[in-house]
Amino acid sequence: MRCFVRVLCKIPLAHRFLGLASLSFLRLRNVCVDFPIYQGSSRSLKKALLATSTHGNLARDALDRINVRALSDVSIDILNGDRVGLIGLNGAGKTTLLKVLAGVYEPSQGRFVSSGSVSSLLDTQVGLNPDATGRENIILRGMYMGIHPHEMRMRADEVAAFTELGHYIDMPVRTYSAGMMIRLAFSISTCIPPDILIMDEWLTAGDAQFLDKAQRRVEEFVRGSSILVLASHSTQLVEQWCNRGILLHQGRVVTMGPIKEVVAAYQRIIGGAILEAAVQIAAAGLGC
Amino acid sequence: MTHSQTVPDAGTSRIVELMEPPTRVVLAVIDLVEGVRKSWLWTTLAQQDVKLRYRGSILGPFWQTLTTAVMIGGMGFIYSKLFHTDLHDYLPMLSVGLIFWMFIAGMVTEGCGTFIAVQGIIQQVKLPFSLHAYRLVYRNLLTLAHNFVIIPIVLWLFPHSIVWTRLIELVPGLVLITIIGVWVSVLLGMISARFRDVPPIVASIVQVVFFVTPVMWPVQALGTNAWWAQLNPFFAAIDVLRGPLLGQPTARYSWAILVIMTVFGCAVSFAFFARFRSRIAFWV
Numbered sequence: 001m002r003c004f005v006r007v008l009c010k011i012p013l014a015h016r017f018l019g020l021a022s023l024s025f026l027r028l029r030n031v032c033v034d035f036p037i038y039q040g041s042s043r044s045l046k047k048a049l050l051a052t053s054t055h056g057n058l059a060r061d062a063l064d065r066i067n068v069r070a071l072s073d074v075s076i077d078i079l080n081g082d083r084v085g086l087i088g089l090n091g092a093g094k095t096t097l098l099k100v101l102a103g104v105y106e107p108s109q110g111r112f113v114s115s116g117s118v119s120s121l122l123d124t125q126v127g128l129n130p131d132a133t134g135r136e137n138i139i140l141r142g143m144y145m146g147i148h149p150h151e152m153r154m155r156a157d158e159v160a161a162f163t164e165l166g167h168y169i170d171m172p173v174r175t176y177s178a179g180m181m182i183r184l185a186f187s188i189s190t191c192i193p194p195d196i197l198i199m200d201e202w203l204t205a206g207d208a209q210f211l212d213k214a215q216r217r218v219e220e221f222v223r224g225s226s227i228l229v230l231a232s233h234s235t236q237l238v239e240q241w242c243n244r245g246i247l248l249h250q251g252r253v254v255t256m257g258p259i260k261e262v263v264a265a266y267q268r269i270i271g272g273a274i275l276e277a278a279v280q281i282a283a284a285g286l287g288c
Numbered sequence: 289m290t291h292s293q294t295v296p297d298a299g300t301s302r303i304v305e306l307m308e309p310p311t312r313v314v315l316a317v318i319d320l321v322e323g324v325r326k327s328w329l330w331t332t333l334a335q336q337d338v339k340l341r342y343r344g345s346i347l348g349p350f351w352q353t354l355t356t357a358v359m360i361g362g363m364g365f366i367y368s369k370l371f372h373t374d375l376h377d378y379l380p381m382l383s384v385g386l387i388f389w390m391f392i393a394g395m396v397t398e399g400c401g402t403f404i405a406v407q408g409i410i411q412q413v414k415l416p417f418s419l420h421a422y423r424l425v426y427r428n429l430l431t432l433a434h435n436f437v438i439i440p441i442v443l444w445l446f447p448h449s450i451v452w453t454r455l456i457e458l459v460p461g462l463v464l465i466t467i468i469g470v471w472v473s474v475l476l477g478m479i480s481a482r483f484r485d486v487p488p489i490v491a492s493i494v495q496v497v498f499f500v501t502p503v504m505w506p507v508q509a510l511g512t513n514a515w516w517a518q519l520n521p522f523f524a525a526i527d528v529l530r531g532p533l534l535g536q537p538t539a540r541y542s543w544a545i546l547v548i549m550t551v552f553g554c555a556v557s558f559a560f561f562a563r564f565r566s567r568i569a570f571w572v
Contacts, residue, residue, distance in 0.1 A: 027304060027306055029306050035570060036567075038482075038571075044485050045479075045489070046485060077304065099411075102412075102414055104412065104414055106569070111307075111309055112309075113307070118414070120414075122412045123408070123411075126409060126412040127413075129340070131343070143329055143332060143333070146329075
């Protein structure tokens, strides 16, 4: 019962109540995430039932279920005012880690505790109805973020102004370009400064002018003791936006620390990868 | 969680011990409670679902009502001739039965998509999983409300001796069926997310069940064999709602079956939900 109460009570709310500075954090200890990959017959109930009845212990093999360890043994502390850049090659586990931080995936092993309101920009499309106008979608997406339509209606003009979409805001969203979609999604997700903002790399697809504007907004609320976690392979963007970095490689944390050092380590990995590929090509060439 | 120590460097800190995460059962209960607390969200989403389905049409959601009315009218005339029964008796039975059947069958078939249908949201936003089930059941309740308009009209056209006090029975009946709807959509939603051949299997079973359940035909038509149709849970659900509206006695086992279904189903579904809740995000 006690742990029940502890989970239910909102820690930052209590602190605001007492006039203390809000404290937000994300802490992970030895977190592992295993992805079951279901392919072909493992998706079938019939096969699964037959497998358990005829093979007993071999059922798992008969199901051809493969577990991919997307994150292994990740221990991280992200605290007030941190702007963290997650970098790594494709498939390094960046998005998986973001999803753990956003609370979408529960770790298969290890512990994860967070405090503070989370706003996640993992995907531009969430909660958007392509047939509704931009303005209608402000309300829709706001709902999925937990903002009541009444409150969102009051903020709609403010959000619309930030997108700089002009009269396009009253057009159906399906007519939008990818860049316009990003403008809309970012503006909605940040209209109420969250304690923790989690962004995936698609933001980089926005144009330079909007990126500048977005950066100013993020800096503003990170100064108000919030947290930013941004995944990207653009080292330039990460260096500009973040003050600390986490380098992921094959699901493990390779280095953490000041952003410059981490970016340097990342470049060494890229160098290594290129070298490795070159060696393989050379070996293949010799083999022929 | 104390926060007394200085902010440690992200690279070196292993200082703070994290508390034991709550057990699966506690997390499942929190999920269900949080879902209820977000009622404003799933009621709004469900209303929107209904509206969007008929976007751009003049009648709006009342298209649903019209479709059902046409179906009941057509079937009523044909089958009353086929079964050699009086339209005056047959049409009220058919319309009440069919409207509640559509409600129940709708929850079962749509229940397969509780989580699959909203995979985009599950993958991106943290929301209580139960919320999706509540939304689905509420959406079906809204559709029922639109169809329900037909019932008073039919009962006015073909008057029956209604015992007004018995209409109170509709309340516990609907409450129980709604609770059953929640556990069915959670359970079927999870199984279907894991095993993708379940939705078509369920769809064809529901189709078969429609013909073996006394919806289109009166249960008395079976004569002495009526008891086996009365053990059908689908019949029990329809019976407790149809009986009071048509002023007929409720079958002997109906209430018992419904209560057992509610209690037993909730227990099984909760056990599954507690065990596999955290896997849903990976399954969809």
